[in-house]
Amino acid sequence: MSHNTFGHLFRVTTWGESHGPALGCVVDGTPPRLPLTEADIQPWLDRRRPGQSRFVTQRQEPDAVRILSGTYEGQTTGTPISLLIENVDHRSKDYSDVAAKFRPGHADVTYQAKYGIRDPRGGGRSSARETAARVAAGAVARAILGSGVTIRGALVQVGSSVIDRSRWDWDAVDRNPFFCPDPIAAQDWEGLLDGVRKAGSSVGAVIEVVASGVPAGLGAPLYGKLDADLAAALMSINAVKGVEIGDGFAAAALRGEDNADEMRMAGNAIAFGSNHAGGILGGISTGQDVVARFAVKPTSSILLPRRTVTRDGQDAEVLTKGRHDPCVGIRAVPVGEAMMACVLADHLLRHRAQVGTL
Numbered sequence: 001m002s003h004n005t006f007g008h009l010f011r012v013t014t015w016g017e018s019h020g021p022a023l024g025c026v027v028d029g030t031p032p033r034l035p036l037t038e039a040d041i042q043p044w045l046d047r048r049r050p051g052q053s054r055f056v057t058q059r060q061e062p063d064a065v066r067i068l069s070g071t072y073e074g075q076t077t078g079t080p081i082s083l084l085i086e087n088v089d090h091r092s093k094d095y096s097d098v099a100a101k102f103r104p105g106h107a108d109v110t111y112q113a114k115y116g117i118r119d120p121r122g123g124g125r126s127s128a129r130e131t132a133a134r135v136a137a138g139a140v141a142r143a144i145l146g147s148g149v150t151i152r153g154a155l156v157q158v159g160s161s162v163i164d165r166s167r168w169d170w171d172a173v174d175r176n177p178f179f180c181p182d183p184i185a186a187q188d189w190e191g192l193l194d195g196v197r198k199a200g201s202s203v204g205a206v207i208e209v210v211a212s213g214v215p216a217g218l219g220a221p222l223y224g225k226l227d228a229d230l231a232a233a234l235m236s237i238n239a240v241k242g243v244e245i246g247d248g249f250a251a252a253a254l255r256g257e258d259n260a261d262e263m264r265m266a267g268n269a270i271a272f273g274s275n276h277a278g279g280i281l282g283g284i285s286t287g288q289d290v291v292a293r294f295a296v297k298p299t300s301s302i303l304l305p306r307r308t309v310t311r312d313g314q315d316a317e318v319l320t321k322g323r324h325d326p327c328v329g330i331r332a333v334p335v336g337e338a339m340m341a342c343v344l345a346d347h348l349l350r351h352r353a354q355v356g357t358l
Helices: 038-048 092-098 108-115 128-145 170-175 183-198 226-235 248-253 332-355
Strands: 011-016 022-028 065-069 081-086 150-158 205-212 240-245 263-266 269-272 290-296 306-309 315-318
Touching: 011 128, 022 128, 038 065, 038 128, 038 332, 081 128, 128 332, 150 170, 150 183, 150 332, 170 183, 205 332, 226 240, 226 290, 226 332, 240 248, 290 332
Parallel strands: none
Antiparallel strands: 011 022, 022 081, 065 081, 150 205, 205 290, 240 290, 263 269, 306 315
């Protein structure tokens, strides 16, 4: 299986399966002499860690990260950084009944068609468990970006329930189990997801990620566009089915005079009157907030019987056991932040290589 690496100058290769002994990543291209210890990475993994509320999978993984290479005395050396996260609570027996069946909505049938073999234990590489390695890599990317760039994510929709943006409060994101910026919506989602979980079903979600402090000039036309790489990175997250930048699809309903972000001088700097473009014009950052949203489908592993077929071509019925998220979009918030960080770090290094410092 190829294509396990993303990025250009800041390159991340993830490895491992959901039910293997461990998973992790190798991060290449990090500049030397940046402060980096396991304590800098662990808090980001803790935000994604399973089992923290009744609204996510109850798989109990500490997600404790170990740095195996690439640092010395608390600083990066410029050599590849290898990060290891052990799996300690996998229950492969939960998947014995589906080893010969293709689960609807999963990558089972496509992995089998492509490789002639698949790992049915939690989906193997197609499991959301793989995203733990991405979050670890995102912590390294944040070290490259520095404290001047802030990346924050929030859950803005669960199923058909959407937040009220007039109540947006970034401080509320860390005060509820949904990373929700609307405290009232967060309360409503508790009842919604309790009902979904008890029914053995699942719902999808929409996540918004905002990067503030991004300097103007990142990205390159025509095939190195910042928004194109960002869209690809977010789309690569398991279960993501749609990505938009700025107003995204809503921009199609606007007129030109409404969609264009007008400019005026504010002292010696350019000031924008709006940000419909999501901080990117012509594939290059404007200096405004970079804004992206992505849609996550309902978790495919549900406790309701579904019609399917077996590997030997027989019609069958499948019911997926095990511990699964009723809304996998909840824990996708820190994953989206990590992918934003990786893309921005990569483009920052590419910019420096081409035109020098910002």
